[in-house]
Amino acid sequence: MPAPIMSREELVARLLELFRERGYDGIALSDVSAATSLGKSSLYHHFPGGKQDMGAAVLEQAGAWLERDIVGALSADRPPARRLDAMFAALRAFYGGGTRPCILAALVTGSAHELFQPALGGAFRTWIQALVAMLTEAGVQAAAARELAQDLVVAVQGSLIVARGTQDPDVFRDTLRRQQARLKAALDAAQR
Amino acid sequence: MPAPIMSREELVARLLELFRERGYDGIALSDVSAATSLGKSSLYHHFPGGKQDMGAAVLEQAGAWLERDIVGALSADRPPARRLDAMFAALRAFYGGGTRPCILAALVTGSAHELFQPALGGAFRTWIQALVAMLTEAGVQAAAARELAQDLVVAVQGSLIVARGTQDPDVFRDTLRRQQARLKAALDAAQR
DNA sequence: GTCTATAATAGGATAGAC
DNA sequence: GTCTATCCTATTATAGAC
Numbered sequence: 319m320p321a322p323i324m325s326r327e328e329l330v331a332r333l334l335e336l337f338r339e340r341g342y343d344g345i346a347l348s349d350v351s352a353a354t355s356l357g358k359s360s361l362y363h364h365f366p367g368g369k370q371d372m373g374a375a376v377l378e379q380a381g382a383w384l385e386r387d388i389v390g391a392l393s394a395d396r397p398p399a400r401r402l403d404a405m406f407a408a409l410r411a412f413y414g415g416g417t418r419p420c421i422l423a424a425l426v427t428g429s430a431h432e433l434f435q436p437a438l439g440g441a442f443r444t445w446i447q448a449l450v451a452m453l454t455e456a457g458v459q460a461a462a463a464r465e466l467a468q469d470l471v472v473a474v475q476g477s478l479i480v481a482r483g484t485q486d487p488d489v490f491r492d493t494l495r496r497q498q499a500r501l502k503a504a505l506d507a508a509q510r
Numbered sequence: 511m512p513a514p515i516m517s518r519e520e521l522v523a524r525l526l527e528l529f530r531e532r533g534y535d536g537i538a539l540s541d542v543s544a545a546t547s548l549g550k551s552s553l554y555h556h557f558p559g560g561k562q563d564m565g566a567a568v569l570e571q572a573g574a575w576l577e578r579d580i581v582g583a584l585s586a587d588r589p590p591a592r593r594l595d596a597m598f599a600a601l602r603a604f605y606g607g608g609t610r611p612c613i614l615a616a617l618v619t620g621s622a623h624e625l626f627q628p629a630l631g632g633a634f635r636t637w638i639q640a641l642v643a644m645l646t647e648a649g650v651q652a653a654a655a656r657e658l659a660q661d662l663v664v665a666v667q668g669s670l671i672v673a674r675g676t677q678d679p680d681v682f683r684d685t686l687r688r689q690q691a692r693l694k695a696a697l698d699a700a701q702r
Numbered sequence: 703g704t705c706t707a708t709a710a711t712a713g714g715a716t717a718g719a720c
Numbered sequence: 721g722t723c724t725a726t727c728c729t730a731t732t733a734t735a736g737a738c
Contacts, residue, residue, distance in 0.1 A: 322721060322722095323721085323722085339619075340535075340619065340620050340621075340623075341533060341535060341536075341619040341620040343532075343533060343535040343536040343620065344533075344535040344619065344620030344621060346712075346713060346714085347713075347714060347715085348712080348713080356721095356722075357722065357723055357724080358714085358715075358716095359715095359716080359717090359718095359721090359722070359723065359724085360721065360722050360723075362714095362715070362716075363721060363722075364721090368714065368715065369714070369715095419619065422671075422675060423615075423671050423675075424619060426671055426674045426675045427532065427533040427536065427611065427616060427619070427674075428532045428533040428535065428536030429532075429536060431532075431674070435677065438675045438676075439675055439676045439677060441675075442672055442675045442676045443676060465684075465688070468672070468681060468684070468685070469665075469685070469688075471668070471672055472664075472665055472668035472669045472671075472672050472681065472685055473661075473664055473665070473668055474668065475667070475668035475671040475672060476663070476664035476665055476666070476667040476668025476669070476671070477664045477668070479614075479615050479618055479664075479667040479668070479671070480634055480660070480663055480664050480667060482618045482619075482623070483614060483615075483618045483630045483631055483633075483634045484631045484634045484635060485627065485631060489660060489664065492657075492660070493660070493661070493664055496657070496661075514703060514704095515703085515704085538730075538731060538732085539731070539732065539733085540730080540731075548703095548704075549704065549705055549706080550732085550733080550734095551703090551704070551705065551706085551733095551734080551735090551736095552703065552704050552705075554732095554733070554734080555703060555704075556703090560732065560733070561732075
């Protein structure tokens with residue numbers, strides 16, 4: 319019995335990397351095999367349901383990250399402005415400053431859309447809801463908070479697409495900087 | 511010699527529909543065959559290079575639409591505000607009010623990214639540039655125009671992703687309405 | 703310009719040894 | 721928990737008739 323070559327977390331992390339870069343339908347099990355140095359049978363040992371199981375595991379790990387680094391940052395016991403900064407730092411890190419695609423966007427298309435829609439919808443809603451909660455708690459009106467939150471998520475997704483399409487990560491960086499300033503301004507305005 | 515069953519334009523339009531909905535790697539030639547009622551050999555007659563040729567044809571048609579309905583609207587001989595309205599009308603129509611994905615976003619991932627990157631980058635840049643030109647012509651400062659233009663394209667792409675992820679086209683509708691108001695306001699401010 | 707038939711390969715998945 | 725070997729189906733692509 320050979321010992322496990324890597325932890326499940328590391329394994330799923332590599333899958334996530336593959337899926338976000340090339341999409342669900344763009345990845346073959348042979349790609350996974352190459353990226354993990356595991357034979358196909360080993361992969362089926364870890365994911366009995368095959369590729370679909372892999373997608374589910376990746377989404378689960380992404381959900382955990384969202385919960386810990388985004389929702390966690392936004393609901394931390396700190397001043398609202400510091401919470402915002404923490405979320406933006408997490409976003410910049412996770413998306414490699416605009417060079418790495420979002421796993422959610424990678425899975426909204428093709429077969430993944432049919433297979434994982436509920437989880438995808440849940441992730442987007444969780445993210446938006448955490449932002450709304452933080453903003454309203456800081457005194458921003460409900461309608462304005464909803465608008466700001468939606469705009470942020472939209473801006474992240476859109477700038478990642480445009481950054482990749484134009485091969486220019488500056489779009490992501492500039493967009494995030496502006497969103498951060500706008501949200502900060504909303505917090506300041508609500509403080510009065 | 512059987513007569514052609516449909517025009518090339520109609521043929522490519524159906525391919526575009528397939529690729530935007532399910533992505534390049536999510537479509538098999540059998541899908542194309544079913545959607546066009548053409549046998550595989552007929553498809554190879556129209557696209558000797560196979561699937562890659564189909565992708566190129568789709569991008570070419572999308573580029574023509576961009577040139578005619580977006581760049582055309584933005585550079586028409588009308589007041590700037592009317593040009594803006596025409597662009598937004600075209601966007602709402604092309605994206606089915608938020609229910610239909612963008613072909614550019616569908617092709618930034620997977621094999622399509624490697625195959626078509628130059629055309630994709632060109633399309634994004636053309637769109638942004640046409641907006642910048644219109645805004646500066648209307649008196650908006652260059653830096654502000656660049657920011658507004660980038661934000662619009664980012665907002666369109668992002669809201670389509672989020673709309674699809676959450677199964678809620680309202681995100682697209684609301685986002686476009688706000689972008690339209692913002693751009694109108696910039697035009698008004700520049701008029702003085 | 704379209705068809706049927708076929709080749710060649712790649713894909714997802716399983717069996718069974720160690 | 722990993723491997724080699726194998727299966728079956730789908731996929732891309734071509735040949736040649738009409």
